[in-house]
Amino acid sequence: xxxxxxxxxxxxxxxxxxxxxxxxxxxxxxxxxxxxxxxxxxxxxxxxxxxxxxxxxxxxxxxxxxxxxxxxxxxxxxxxxxxxxxxxxxxxxxxxxxxxxxxxxxxxxxxxxxxxxxxxxxxxxxxxxxxxxxxxxxxxxxxxxxxxxxxxxxxxxxxxxxxxxxxxxxxxxxxxxxxxxxxxxxxxxxxxxxxxxxxxxxxxxxxxxxxxxxxxxxxxxxxxxxxxxxxxxxxxxxxxx
Amino acid sequence: xxxxxxxxxxxxxxxxxxxxxxxxxxxxxxxxxxxxxxxxxxxxxxxxxxxxxxxxxxxxxxxxxxxxxxxxxxxxxxxxxxxxxxxxxxxxxxxxxxxxxxxxxxxxxxxxxxxxxxxxxxxxxxxxxxxxxxxxxxxxxxxxxxxxxxxxxxxxxxxxxxxxxxxxxxxxxxxxxxxxxxxxxxxxxxxxxxxxxxxxxxxxxxxxxxxxxxxxxxxxxxxxxxxxxxxxxxxxxxxxxxxxxxxxxxxxxxxxxxxxxxxxxxxxxxxxxxxxxxxxxxxxxxxxxxxxxxxxxxxxxxxxxxxxxxxxxxxxxxxxxxxxxxxxxxxxxxxxxxxxxxxxxxxxxxxxxxxxxxxxxxxxxxxxxxxxxxxxxxxxxxxxxxxxxxxxxxxxxxxxxxxxxxxxxxxxxxxxxxxxxxxxxxxxxxxxxxxxxxxxxxxxxxxxxxxxxxxxxxxxxxxxxxxxxxxxxxxxxxxxxxxxxx
Ligand SMILES: Nc1ncnc2c1ncn2[C@@H]1O[C@H](COP(=O)(O)OP(=O)(O)O)[C@@H](O)[C@H]1O
Ligand SMILES: [Mg+2]
Numbered sequence: 115x116x117x118x119x120x121x122x123x124x125x126x127x128x129x130x131x132x133x134x135x136x137x138x139x140x141x142x143x144x145x146x147x148x149x150x151x152x153x154x155x156x157x158x159x160x161x162x163x164x165x166x167x168x169x170x171x172x173x174x175x176x177x178x179x180x181x182x183x184x185x186x187x188x189x190x191x192x193x194x195x196x197x198x199x200x201x202x203x204x205x206x207x208x209x210x211x212x213x214x215x216x217x218x219x220x221x222x223x224x225x226x227x228x229x230x231x232x233x234x235x236x237x238x239x240x241x242x243x244x245x246x247x248x249x250x251x252x253x254x255x256x257x258x259x260x261x262x263x264x265x266x267x268x269x270x271x272x273x274x275x276x277x278x279x280x281x282x283x284x285x286x287x288x289x290x291x292x293x294x295x296x297x298x299x300x301x302x303x304x305x306x307x308x309x310x311x312x313x314x315x316x317x318x319x320x321x322x323x324x325x326x327x328x329x330x331x332x333x334x335x336x337x338x339x340x341x342x343x344x345x346x347x348x349x350x351x352x353x354x355x
Numbered sequence: 356x357x358x359x360x361x362x363x364x365x366x367x368x369x370x371x372x373x374x375x376x377x378x379x380x381x382x383x384x385x386x387x388x389x390x391x392x393x394x395x396x397x398x399x400x401x402x403x404x405x406x407x408x409x410x411x412x413x414x415x416x417x418x419x420x421x422x423x424x425x426x427x428x429x430x431x432x433x434x435x436x437x438x439x440x441x442x443x444x445x446x447x448x449x450x451x452x453x454x455x456x457x458x459x460x461x462x463x464x465x466x467x468x469x470x471x472x473x474x475x476x477x478x479x480x481x482x483x484x485x486x487x488x489x490x491x492x493x494x495x496x497x498x499x500x501x502x503x504x505x506x507x508x509x510x511x512x513x514x515x516x517x518x519x520x521x522x523x524x525x526x527x528x529x530x531x532x533x534x535x536x537x538x539x540x541x542x543x544x545x546x547x548x549x550x551x552x553x554x555x556x557x558x559x560x561x562x563x564x565x566x567x568x569x570x571x572x573x574x575x576x577x578x579x580x581x582x583x584x585x586x587x588x589x590x591x592x593x594x595x596x597x598x599x600x601x602x603x604x605x606x607x608x609x610x611x612x613x614x615x616x617x618x619x620x621x622x623x624x625x626x627x628x629x630x631x632x633x634x635x636x637x638x639x640x641x642x643x644x645x646x647x648x649x650x651x652x653x654x655x656x657x658x659x660x661x662x663x664x665x666x667x668x669x670x671x672x673x674x675x676x677x678x679x680x681x682x683x684x685x686x687x688x689x690x691x692x693x694x695x696x697x698x699x700x701x702x703x704x705x706x707x708x709x710x711x712x713x714x715x716x717x718x719x720x721x722x723x724x725x726x727x728x729x730x731x732x733x734x735x736x737x738x739x740x741x742x743x744x745x746x747x748x749x750x751x752x753x754x755x756x757x758x759x760x761x762x763x764x765x766x767x768x769x770x771x772x773x774x775x776x777x778x779x780x781x782x783x784x785x786x787x788x789x790x791x792x793x794x795x796x797x798x799x800x801x802x803x804x805x806x807x808x809x810x811x812x813x814x815x816x817x818x819x820x821x822x823x824x825x826x827x828x829x830x831x832x833x834x835x836x837x838x839x840x841x
Binding site: 170173175176195196199200202203204206208210214216218227228231232233235236275279 | 370371372386747748751752753754834835838
């Protein structure tokens with residue numbers, strides 16, 4: 115089943131080497147992977163294992179030292195910054211660990227912000243933001259500023275903001291890193307639900323094995339190398355079937 | 356899903372709208388109100404000082420030009436005869452009118468009809484008229500006015516574009532008629548008390564509040580005494596060479612043919628002139644001074660008057676101010692003295708240019724300081740907003756949009772500062788004009804619309820220029836550095 119689906123993300127022989135003084139840090143040390151459309155994947159590993167570097171490379175926020183990153187058939191490593199911005203705008207949504215909401219805007223405006231950058235008229239984008247906030251269960255907090263909301267609520271706004279542009283792929287770097295375990299589970303379920311409904315691809319980074327377990331497939335990363343791929347897909351198929 | 360995205364439209368629709376961009380710029384200025392106000396204040400002061408300084412230079416220039424206008428504009432040349440021999444006009448330059456050799460270079464060069472013909476045929480000369488002027492005494496009841504009357508050719512009078520309020524220009528030849536300038540009436544005084552009602556009651560605060568002598572120039576008869584020497588001698592009991600008292604000279608009634616338009620307080624080129632036809636004046640003078648020397652006319656070496664009446668001056672108008680100097684030189688080459696306002700104007704303009712430069716320079720320094728202020732504010736703002744800029748970039752905001760947002764912010768500071776600065780300039784200008792009203796009636800500080808527009812454009816442009824470096828810096832900020840967890 116998995117083989118029949120088209121890969122939306124392909125990574126081939128990816129290296130990222132940082133120079134720190136005279137030392138070289140191999141943050142990514144030859145990674146190959148494929149992620150399919152509609153999949154929920156998690157990348158799990160200890161702190162410093164290269165998870166964030168991996169994700170940044172996939173999102174085109176950083177250039178690889180060597181190797182290829184192909185998303186929807188486009189080679190990210192060959193793009194200049196302008197093209198990368200355009201690429202992100204057209205294909206990618208982002209969920210941050212520290213939410214990264216703009217403190218001067220309320221929930222609805224924050225969610226509408228990515229639409230502003232796409233030239234969507236005000237009325238349309240506020241309508242969309244409104245619906246998105248309903249979807250993440252923040253009906254009563256639409257005009258609240260980030261500092262008037264709990265961490266969980268803020269991250270729901272973050273999720274809404276990432277999803278409002280209907281991205282093909284959503285990247286999330288430790289999205290629940292600043293949340294307690296109950297709230298974390300809620301947010302995980304929420305992300306999973308929406309992504310599933312809209313057939314989007316979600317790539318999540320975490321150091322928490324339990325949270326990683328929410329995903330269809332789990333990539334274990336150690337010292338910049340994928341050492342194991344767990345497949346929950348089969349289990350789920352069985353359960354559903 | 357992919358197809359849907361494609362269908363949403365082309366490149367244009369994909370980036371931020373100008374309206375949203377400007378709104379974001381304004382809101383971030385609004386967020387930092389105090390700092391924005393302080394930065395704007397710098398631009399306000401800079402703009403105001405540069406505008407006020409330039410307005411002073413322009414005002415001075417304008418005042419001088421108006422003065423020049425009052426003294427006969429820029430295309431007229433006044434030609435004087437050259438009596439020669441006394442070395443007061445470069446002596447040796449004089450050449451006799453008929454063009455004979457300059458062996459007798461001290462021969463006086465006088466203005467007669469032949470000379471006028473010569474002037475008329477020079478290139479670029481539009482009008483050349485003789486000017487014969489003489490002092491007379493005008494009387495109407497108790498009111499007297501010792502005035503100079505000015506005889507000119509009808510052709511010249513027509514071409515001078517005089518503004519006629521009433522009547523018409525003097526007729527050619529025939530009987531003598533006067534055409535009065537609009538300020539002539541202010542020179543009448545009461546012969547009994549010696550008081551001039553206009554100057555006695557002059558209101559410096561409000562020029563339109565004036566009192567005039569009870570004289571009707573147009574409709575009541577005006578008596579004219581041409582032989583003023585004889586008149587004063589008879590008044591004060593003078594005697595002739597035989598000791599007999601001098602009889603009062605004859606008075607002549609001279610009708611008015613017209614009045615010039617304008618208030619009695621309005622100065623203009625011919626405002627204070629009493630104009631008449633030159634031929635009529637000549638005939639009149641010959642009649643009045645039959646057998647005697649006409650006052651002001653040259654005499655031969657033996658002291659005898661000439662048969663011909665020479666003109667005091669010639670009035671020449673050139674078709675374009677650029678040729679004034681050229682014509683002037685030609686006339687001088689003939690041995691006459693020739694004066695125009697061009698030299699004066701050149702001097703005035705050079706002077707006001709250097710004043711403007713100096714004043715503008717002072718203003719420019721303060722605007723430069725304001726520009727540094729803008730750059731500083733923008734840099735600080737960018738440091739503070741590093742994270743915000745990073746987030747915007749990750750969320751798909753164009754690099755160009757980010758740059759433009761910051762440029763717009765700096766531009767707004769310039770725009771607001773420029774606008775307020777201009778308002779302030781108008782205020783300061785009004786105050787300066789009020790304080791100097793007594794000396795400069797039409798204002799020493801002058802802000803033309805062009806200056807307003809230029810100042811506005813300059814302020815905005817300067818703001819954006821000051822914001823350019825910070826904006827480029829914001830554009831190049833790494834998105835990754837911003838979103839990395841601290
Ligand atoms: N900008 C950088 N400069 C130098 N070293 C870096 C940089 N970013 C990451 N690293 C190093 O790369 C390795 C992987 O980092 P990272 O991907 O952030 O780990 P994780 O997110 O899994 O905790 C670490 O050893 C880290 O110190
Ligand atoms: Mg990390």
